[in-house]
Amino acid sequence: MVADSRIAGTVRTAGRLNSPRPALVEATGAGVPRLVNRHSVAVVREEWRVVDRWWTEEPLVRRYFELVLDSGQNTVVFRDEERSCWFTQRA
């Protein structure tokens, strides 16, 4: 697109809220987390999958777990199946 010659307006770049953050997770053979950021998992409350953007060049395949850690903290982690790594996020 031809560069705009108007008076320079303000450009605001919208940022993502609740972006995933890398997490250190040890999982069982079935892929269920047992350690998250060096805290043991006390309870696996829920598990679900998100498969989206499969029609694009960046498909999204995630396996989510809602967990309660031994410290009592409630956390959500997911494994990105495309990149084979774990993230934590508020779901």
Add this chain to the structure above:
Amino acid sequence: MGGDPEAARGRGHRGLPAEAGCAFFETRGVERLYGGVEPALKRALAAVGPTWDARIGAAERKFTALAAANVAQPGQLLVVADDRSREFLAPLPLDLLPLQAAQQQELKELGVRRLGELAGLPGGAVAERLGPDGRRAWSLARGGERRRVRGRRPPSELVERLEFPEAVGNELTLRRAFAVLLDQLLARPEREGRFARKVAIAARLVGGASWRRTVTLRDPTAERDRLRAALGPKLSEIPAPVLELRLELVELTDHTGEQLELLKVAGGELDGRLSEGLRQVRASTGSGSVNTVVEVAPWSRIPESRALFVPRDD
């Protein structure tokens, strides 16, 4: 009608294309006002004044007008009738044409030194020898096309843009983004209390295309709801997902004013105190530190797609 090309060269006239110091304008709209094209142009020449040694060329065709301006003396007006256009151009040199030096040299080596000589050649042969540039030059040597002069669109007075981290195709998301941009635009101190007379909404689309709609308001206003009602429905016309949304106050009134309310809106005082508090935070922490959370797709299964944070510098 015409000029001595050698004398013109001695005066240092420059060839095409039109560059800084050259302007094209239509006289159709003002000829009747001043009693004809010549009186109108004499008026224009008088308005420019003697400082710039302005010269005016006029014709039905843009290239012929430019050639006439090159031939005219400082302070002179030269009008070329359309039926005399080729006769006028014939003795003029090739360097009036938008050709590279190598192409002009090639023509001179073939014995073509004047526009009339070039115009007399078959167009196909010129195109084959010199390519599209040669074909265009040949067309100009014969007078060029008769096209209307389109004025440059003046820049918008105030512009606010919002870039999305990924393309947005959902209309509700775009409406929310539009609301944020509208608030920020109305809060810009450069507006100085002036009212919007003409507004525009534009978008940069996936694939590199662009889209724009302009609305001229019957009554200039700075009321948020009226501006939203004028531009909001246009969002449904966007034909592709959006990468950047832009809102422009294209034209503002000269007069300023503050639209007072008869009765204060409930919570208005609280809003004022909140705005003042945010201004103080921004002053101490810098630009970009205060953001608005905008819910754009709360139904999304992807958590980071549900809301965006947009910097607020108002």
